Amino acid sequence: MRDALPDLDQRGVAVVGISPDAEKQQKKFDDKHSLGFPLLCDTEHEIADSYGVWGEKKMYGKTYMGIIRSSFLIDEKGKIAAAWYKISPKETIPELMKVL
Secondary structure (H helix, E strand, O other), X not given: XXXXXXXHHHOOOOOOEEEOOOHHHHHHHHHHXXXXXXXXXXXXXXXXHHOOOEEEEEEOOEEEEEEOOXXXXXXXXXXXXXXXXXXXHHHHHHHHHHHO
């Protein structure tokens, strides 16, 4: 997302990231990767629950609850114009550009 910001800005697209991480963890991540867009904390998973992206995951044979990586395009009226669930970071921008 960071690398596509100039193109997205020209198209009038604002980027916001949301994660269950606390503010301190997010700042550390942003400092490391220089994201250039705001990160919102959802430590209680309220937003994730409402978007259907807080769910059961499996890794190395263990099951746990976590974020199902997803991206959403929200239109000017606040409605979801497009949604991509279980999308990889590499695929996010190409899929977004198809819709834009």
